[in-house]
Amino acid sequence: MSTKKYLVIRSHESEFPSPITFQKGDFLTVGEEYEGAESWDNWLFCSTSGQEPGWVPGQVIERFGGSSGRALDDYTARELNVLEGELLVGTRSLNG
DSSP: OOOEEEEOOSOBOOSOSSOOEEOTTOEEEEEEEOOSTTOOTTEEEEEOTTSOOEEEEGGGEEEEETTEEEESSOEEOOOOOBOTTOEEEESOOOOO
């Protein structure tokens, strides 16, 4: 497993207290693909039972056609609360 170190240059506190979270094998309803000025490619708006909907990287979704899909991996859209100067270790990066 490849890791990278990141230095936090600006503090951040998440504004999303209940991000979409699911486990490998969970069924998903797949909606629109993100389109915006940020050019974030391959992000899909998804929902699953008991969760608030949210944006999910396309690589963790097996599509069945239409709006049906299944999670290929565990995933959470939880944002980190960080302080300037903290050092983070990243183990996986998807779509920026």
